[in-house]
Amino acid sequence: MQLTTHKIKELVEAEYKYGFVTDIESDTIPRGLSEDLVRMISAKKSEPEFMLAWRLKAYRHWLTMEEPNWQNVKYPPIDYQDIIYYAAPKTKEDGPKSLDEVDPELRKMFDKLGISLNEQNRISGIAVDAIVDSVSVATTFKAKLSELGIIFCSFSEAVQKHPELIGKYLGSVVPYTDNFFAALNAAVFSDGSFCYIPKGVRCPMELSTYFRINAADTGQFERTLIIAEEDSSVSYLEGCTAPMRDKNQLHAAVVELVALDRSEIRYATVQNWYPGDKNGVGGIYNFVTKRGICKGYGSKISWTQVETGSAITWKYPSVILKGDNSVGEFYSVALTNNFQQADTGTKMIHIGKNTKSTIISKGISAGHGQNTYRGLVSIQRGATGARNYSQCDSLLLGSECGAHTFPYIESKNPLAQIEHEASTSKIGEDQLFYCKSRGYSNEEAVSMIVNGFCKEVLRKLPMEFAVEAQKLLGVSLEGAIG
Amino acid sequence: MKNNGNSIENSTKNSLKNKSAILSIQDLHVSVSGKPILKGIDLDVYPGEVHAIMGPNGSGKSTLAQFLAGREGYQHTTGNVLYHGQNLLEMPPEKRACEGVFLGFQYPVEIAGVGNTYFLKGALNAIRKYRGEMELDAVEFLELARQKMKILELDPNFLERSLNHGFSGGEKKRNEIFQMAILEPTLSLLDETDSGLDIDALKIVADAVDKLRSPDRAIVLITHYQRLLSYIVPDRVHVLSQGKIVRSGGPELALELEERGYGWLTDMTGTLVTARAVADPVRSVLS
Numbered sequence: 189m190q191l192t193t194h195k196i197k198e199l200v201e202a203e204y205k206y207g208f209v210t211d212i213e214s215d216t217i218p219r220g221l222s223e224d225l226v227r228m229i230s231a232k233k234s235e236p237e238f239m240l241a242w243r244l245k246a247y248r249h250w251l252t253m254e255e256p257n258w259q260n261v262k263y264p265p266i267d268y269q270d271i272i273y274y275a276a277p278k279t280k281e282d283g284p285k286s287l288d289e290v291d292p293e294l295r296k297m298f299d300k301l302g303i304s305l306n307e308q309n310r311i312s313g314i315a316v317d318a319i320v321d322s323v324s325v326a327t328t329f330k331a332k333l334s335e336l337g338i339i340f341c342s343f344s345e346a347v348q349k350h351p352e353l354i355g356k357y358l359g360s361v362v363p364y365t366d367n368f369f370a371a372l373n374a375a376v377f378s379d380g381s382f383c384y385i386p387k388g389v390r391c392p393m394e395l396s397t398y399f400r401i402n403a404a405d406t407g408q409f410e411r412t413l414i415i416a417e418e419d420s421s422v423s424y425l426e427g428c429t430a431p432m433r434d435k436n437q438l439h440a441a442v443v444e445l446v447a448l449d450r451s452e453i454r455y456a457t458v459q460n461w462y463p464g465d466k467n468g469v470g471g472i473y474n475f476v477t478k479r480g481i482c483k484g485y486g487s488k489i490s491w492t493q494v495e496t497g498s499a500i501t502w503k504y505p506s507v508i509l510k511g512d513n514s515v516g517e518f519y520s521v522a523l524t525n526n527f528q529q530a531d532t533g534t535k536m537i538h539i540g541k542n543t544k545s546t547i548i549s550k551g552i553s554a555g556h557g558q559n560t561y562r563g564l565v566s567i568q569r570g571a572t573g574a575r576n577y578s579q580c581d582s583l584l585l586g587s588e589c590g591a592h593t594f595p596y597i598e599s600k601n602p603l604a605q606i607e608h609e610a611s612t613s614k615i616g617e618d619q620l621f622y623c624k625s626r627g628y629s630n631e632e633a634v635s636m637i638v639n640g641f642c643k644e645v646l647r648k649l650p651m652e653f654a655v656e657a658q659k660l661l662g663v664s665l666e667g668a669i670g
Numbered sequence: 671m672k673n674n675g676n677s678i679e680n681s682t683k684n685s686l687k688n689k690s691a692i693l694s695i696q697d698l699h700v701s702v703s704g705k706p707i708l709k710g711i712d713l714d715v716y717p718g719e720v721h722a723i724m725g726p727n728g729s730g731k732s733t734l735a736q737f738l739a740g741r742e743g744y745q746h747t748t749g750n751v752l753y754h755g756q757n758l759l760e761m762p763p764e765k766r767a768c769e770g771v772f773l774g775f776q777y778p779v780e781i782a783g784v785g786n787t788y789f790l791k792g793a794l795n796a797i798r799k800y801r802g803e804m805e806l807d808a809v810e811f812l813e814l815a816r817q818k819m820k821i822l823e824l825d826p827n828f829l830e831r832s833l834n835h836g837f838s839g840g841e842k843k844r845n846e847i848f849q850m851a852i853l854e855p856t857l858s859l860l861d862e863t864d865s866g867l868d869i870d871a872l873k874i875v876a877d878a879v880d881k882l883r884s885p886d887r888a889i890v891l892i893t894h895y896q897r898l899l900s901y902i903v904p905d906r907v908h909v910l911s912q913g914k915i916v917r918s919g920g921p922e923l924a925l926e927l928e929e930r931g932y933g934w935l936t937d938m939t940g941t942l943v944t945a946r947a948v949a950d951p952v953r954s955v956l957s
Contacts, residue, residue, distance in 0.1 A: 617742070622779040625739050626789070626849065627767040627796035636792070640783030640832070 216275040246364035246374030260560040261529040271407045273376045317381045317397045339384040346382035361444040369440040370477040380410035385420040396425040407438040416451035423454040445480030447487035461497035468527025471499025478505035482514030490517040492648045494657040506535035509543035516545040519645040524557025533563035538571040547578040553589035560592040567599040574604040582612040635662035698749035709913035718885040725910035735861040739773035768800035770856030774846040781833040818851040839866035864898040876901030896928040
C-alpha cells in the first residue's frame, strides 16, 4: 500500500473552495463571556423579558458545568474568554426591509457560494434563510409561504412576532441543562431559523438555511426550531461554509424539532465548514446538539446528514419517539480526511408503543482522519412492539486513518426487536485498478466507489442536494488515494 | 482467417520491420518483489489476429496481462512494449483504456452501490471523450446496451444491479465480455475468461468474443484449457513456461498440448517439470 499512501498525501492537498473572506463592515462586541455580555446580546435583539431570564438561567447553569471529555476526539482546551460571541454584518439603520435592500457585498458572497438570494433566480421550490455570523440577513419566499400560514423566518424575528410559540417550544426538546454546549448556546445564541407548519399543511417547497461564518475569532451559536402541527409535513435543509483561517472557530448550534400527530419532518444537513489545512491547522469545531421529538401519534422525524467539513464534528441528531407508532430515522455520511475528527451518530429513545427507528451510518476515513460512530438505541419499559434496525459501515482509504464504532443498546421491554449490523472495508487497489482499466481517472474512481458506498444515504437527500453532496464527497477526497 | 505465420516468426527476431503491429513486445522482463516473473517475452500481434497464450499456472500468463493493462506493483526491468508504435508502458492505465486496450479480468471486482449501467456508461464516455467523440446520453447508451446484452443472453435486470456485486462467477465473466462488446477495444487481453464457466456459458461467451473479431482489432486469449479454443480458433498459439514463450505455432499446437501435456515443451528449456497426465495438461503440471 505504499504507493497508495503516497498518493493519498498528494490528494489531500485538495483545496477548500469556500475559504474566501468577504470584506463587510461588521458590528462586533468585545471578546469574552460574562453575565453582562448575555444581557448585551439580549438587549441588541430587543428581546422580551422571558428570553433574557431564560438566557441568564442557562448562563448560570453553564458556569456550574464541566466541558465533556468522553468523546473520541482530541483538541486543545478552548478559551471561552477569547471568543467573540456576537458579530453581525453592519446594516444601515434598521436593516433591510426587503430582499432588494440586502447589502450587495453580502449578495455577492452568497452568489459566490452558489446561493442566490434573488427569488427570480432561484430554482423554484426552495426558500432560503441566509445567516452570516450571528444574524439572519435574508429570507426568501416568505410572502408566498405565509399565504399557507407557514412561518419561515429568522429566530430573532420569531421572538418578536411569535413570542407565544417561542415561549412554548424553546428548550422543550433540548433544555439548557442538557449539556455543556447546549447551555452555552442557550446563553449566547444570536440567531437561527424558525419554522412553523400549521395543521394539515404540507409545505410546498424545500426550506433551507444557509450558515456562513465570515468574521474572524467569532463563534457561531445559532438555534433552529421547527414545529410541525398535526397532519403537516416539511422538508428542511441546512448548508454551511466558513473562510479558511489558522485559528479554530467554535460552532455550537442547537436544533429542536417538534412533530405532532401524524406530521413529518425531514431534516437534511450538508455540512461543509472549513476543515483546517492538510496539517490540521485551523478549521471549525462543530459541536452541535440536534434533537427531535415525535410527540404525536404516528409522527415521523428523519435526519439525513452529509458531514464533510469541520476540523472536529461532534453531534448526535436524535429522536425521542414518544408518540405511539412514531418513526425515527437517521441516515449519515461522515467523511474525515487529513486531520479531521468526527464523533457522530444518533440516539433513538423509544417511549411509545410500536415505535420504529432506522439508523444507517456510513463513515469514510482518509489521510489521518478519525471517524467514530457512537449511537444509543434505548427501549423504555412501555415501548412494547418497538423495533430498531442499525447498520454502521466504515470505509478506509489508506493506512493512517481510523474507524471506530460504539453502539450502545439498552432495552427495558422484552417485546422489542433490535438489530445491529456493522462492517469495515477498505477501498482496494483492485477496485481502483478495475475502474482505471476501464478509462476512469483516479479521482473519478475514488469518487464513484465512495458514492456507491454512501448511496443508501444520498438517495434520502432532496434531489438537487444529492447531486451537490456527491460532488462534495468527490472534492473532499480529491487526491485521497492512489 | 489470415495466415501470416511466417512473417510473425521473422518479426519476433526484429519487430521494428513490421510497423503495423498493434502490439509489439520485445525482450520483456518483469519482476514482482524482486523475483523475476517474465524473463524475456517477444510477441507481435497484428490487426485481425487472435492469439492464445497457454501454459501452466505460475508461468507468468496473468502477470503479462495485468502488466500490459498497467497494474501497479510490477517492476519493469528491461524490454519494450509498443502499442501502435507508441511506448505503452509510459501510459497510465486509464490512458491505455482510452487508447483501446482492454483487460478482461480473471477475477472481476465487485463494487457495491455502483450500478452496472452507471459504471459502463461512464467508462464508454470517458473513452469517447478522450477520442474527441460525442458522449452518449442515457437513452442512446441504453439502446446500445440492450443490443449488446442480447448477444450475451443477459437478464434484463442486469443493468440495474450493482457492479458484479453478488454475481455468480459465470455472470461476472459474462459481464467482462459485455463490457468488451460495449467498449469495442482495439486490443483485448482476456485473462482466463473461460474459467468458472459451465459449458453453456462458455459457448455464449466464446460466440460473443468470436463476433467481436474484426480486421482492425486483435484479441489475446490467456487460458489454461484447450476447450475455449474449440470455439474461438486462434491464429497463433504460444506456450508460456517459467516466464518465457517456449513454443509458438498455429491452432494445431493447442491440440497437441491437449494430447501431450506441457512436459515435453518445458523439458526442452531444461526445467524440471514433467508431464503426468494428458486429459488435463494444466492440472497435471500443477499437481
